[in-house]
Amino acid sequence: MAHQDISGFDDTRRRFLQMAGSATAMAGGLSFLSACNDDVVGAEAVATPTPTGTATSTVLPPTYTATDNDRLNFGLQLHYLLAAYLHRALDGGALSASMTGGAGAAGTVSGGRRVAFTDLSLLAMMREVSEATDARIAYLRRTLAGAVTAQPAINIAGGEGSPFQAIAITKRGTPPPAVTSFFDPYASENDFLLGAVALSSVVTQAVYDVTWQLTAALRTGMAAFAAGIAASDAILRNSLFVRADADVRVPAAGQSNLFGRAVAMALGRDQYDGPRAMESDAPGIGGFAGADWVYSKIDIVNYNWxxxxxxxxxxxxxxxASAASVSSGAFFPAGVNGTIRVSGANTY
Known part of the structure; x- marks a missing residue:
């Protein structure tokens, strides 16, 4: 993967992490340990995801007995998606073929484009997150060895009718973008961070869940693995928080600031994952309160922390992007590879 020369930016990056509260990168891992027991859509046709409560066909969630390999492969499938988004946005590229082969239906990445980064400190940190994601993919593939699954077909397009649009707007129909009525995560650095936080939060939370179900032989090592994911997620959320804190407190009529957009996207995710309000008690990454106060919500935790x-x-x-129980759609148009591949009918 070709990288821009970022030598000389280390001091700036350190200052940013100090300002953003880099200690929170570790907090997610500690919380986990305590919890254990192409481009904008337009010319191309993209299927519109099923809105909440209006599914025309369903697949009953299957019963299965997952093995450790099944759980690791599920984590790998989610990492393929996150890596695809980061590579496309940072370099306009994708994972190398040597990191995508395996069992199941192999697919390519469609949609997305390179983001025009102007903040070199932000770019350096996003490259760090991308490289960490690649390293975790390599680790999972080595651990799985002959049982590894292939990268499936992945759609990371933005814009009207896209997977990102589906998780950016709640059933109430309120879009998060400040100006447009659709969400394009490649339009700006801020939009990219909103998209990255959306995907990373799902990956982080799902890996937490499958990790504590692993057998003892793998659980300790994978707990450290999950802590690394939390650290990367904290970098993304810290980056978005700092930019949101610098945004306007009172947006113009009909527009939203970054804090408001992050809240809208958290609620957009919540509409598809069942009746429990996973993030709705305090969604987003923080917010303004009053004329001169701001609060942060970097850790993805419940009311018990x-x-x-x-x-x-x-x-x-x-x-x-379906409240119905389905085996494919949105970011994975042909589904994921492996035993764990059907969503939960918005009932779990």
Whole structure:
């Protein structure tokens, strides 16, 4: 993967992390340990995801007995998606073929484009997150060895009718963007961070859930693995928080600031993962309160400050953008590879 020369930006990055509260990168991992027991859509036709409560066909969630390999492969499938988004946005590329082969239906990545980054400190940190994601994919593939599954078909397009649009707007129909009526995560650095936080939160919460179900032989190592995911997620959420804090407190009529857009997207995810309000008690990454006060919500935790987990079925509901129980859709147009592949009918 070609990288821009970022030497000389280390000091800036350190200052940013200090300002953003880099200690929270570790907090997600500690919370987990305490919790254990192409482009904008337009010319191309993209299927519109099923809105909440209006599904015309359903597949009953199957019963299955998952093995450790099944759980690791599920985590791998989600990492393929996150890596695809980061690579396309940062470099306009994709994972190398040597990191995508395996069992199941192999697919390519469609949609998305390179983001025009102007903040070099932000770019350096996003490259760090991308490289960490790639390293975790390599780790999972080595661990799975002959049982590894292939990267499936992935759609990371933005814009009207896209997977990102489906998780950016709640059933109440309120879009998060400040000006347009559709969400394009490649339009700006801020839009990119909103998209990255959306995907990373689902990956982080789902890996938390499958990790504590692993057998003892793998659980300790994978707990450290999950802590690394939490650290990367905290970088993304910190980055978005700092930019939101610098945004306007009172947006113009009909527009939203970054805090408001992050809240809208959190609620957009919640509509697909079942009746429990996973993030609705305090959605987003923080907000303004009064004339001169701001609060942060970097950790993805519940009211007890325990890491929020989403079951695989809940995670797939979001990534398939369907409240019905289905085996494909949205970000995974042909579904994911492996035993764990059907969403939970918005009932789990």
């Amino acid at each position: 325990i890491a929020i987990r989403r079951t695989p079925e809940q995670a797939l509901g979001i990534l398939y």
